[in-house]
Amino acid sequence: QNIVIGNGSDDIIALLAHGFLNLGDEAIMPLPSFLMYEISVKTAKGIPVMVPLTDFSTNLNGLIEKISSKTKLIFITNPFNPTGSTITREEFDKFAKKVPDDVMIVVDEAYIEFVRNNSVYNSLKDPLYDPRIVTLRTFSKAYGLAGFRVGYGIMDGQIAQILNRIRQPFNVNSLAQAAAVAALDDEVFLNKSIRTTHEGLDFLFAELGAMGIYCLPTQSNFLMLDLKTDATHVFEQMLKSGVIVRSMKSYGFDTFLRVNTGTKEENIAFIQALKKVLKK
Structure with a gap:
């Protein structure tokens, strides 16, 4: 009830945008960042709010400063693409405390398996402790299954319920699902x-x-x-x-x-x- 499977994690990004943004609602994201954040927000008739990087890293204070009454989503990539920078657990916790309770924090961890520094924030080390946090993961990077297009999100059950209502019923094909299951077993x-x-x-x-x-x-x-x-x-x-x-x-x-x-x-x-x- 807390997992949503997608045709790549970008499928789930689009579901989040269409499920939680109304006309004129805002979603905050770093600039530059994964292009699908901006595209998904715009196709959902929302407004992407861009925050430039600081020293090639996500400007967490800048994200906070851009929060308004229209803010519904904040996108964070950790590790960050394309610079490879990261956010520590301490930095994330300080950031999250400043985010209003009604704003969702989407943490894209496509590259998390490659992290060597134990201080880097990893949302699944303590999953579901905060209902605002949506974790995105993919089989495209460390698992080598980019062509199969399998991503997943781990989130509060109420959020997952909404996404499962609006997603296409056959968004991940059976071969891709079989490949993902096999990959999980192939440590x-x-x-x-x-x-x-x-x-x-x-x-x-x-x-x-x-x-x-x-x-x-x-x-x-x-x-x-x-x-x-x-x-x-x-x-x-x-x-x-x-x-x-x-x-x-x-x-x-x-x-x-x-x-x-x-x-x-x-x-x-x-x-x-x-x-x-x-x-x-």
Whole structure:
């Protein structure tokens, strides 16, 4: 009664927006953030209220300052995409105490399995202690099932009841459900996935540091690196070498690339391609 399954966690984001926003209601979110927050709010005829990051991290005080009588939802991503920054349990608790009782706090934890710092807030370490908190999780990242489109939300029973009333009856197909159940039982793969990610991050930080390239601290499966030059040009040149990374220009970070960790061979190929491009 406290779990809602979705066609990816973005399905649940849309359900929350359509289930709890009326015309002109507001939903507060960081800027930049996962695009589906804004899209879902707008399609529900709500108003997205954006709060710029502070030092590449979620500005919790800024979110509080934007709360009004029209606020119904606040979206938080932890760890944050695309910077990899996090919110500690202490920081979250202080924030939550300032949020009115009638405002829902949606905590998107798509990357939580990769966190190594024990001080980072993890809502499911103490689930359902606060009826305002909705936890979003996905099988797309650590479990490697992005193509199956399975996400889930854990929330107060009354919220779940509303979402189950308005969701499509067959929003997650039977093959995806079977894959998700199998993934939950396959702890060996999950642990290998997390271990490989951590080893990859350690390798990339070491190699990039030796190249004199600054990387943002991260608790996710990706990192952002500052090239001190046009990142889009570097992205385009690396693409010609068959290496796909992401320019952060569309997020307002013109000199940053974001790269996900891969296998050992893929990580080496990335470093080699980057060195080649930067020498030109």
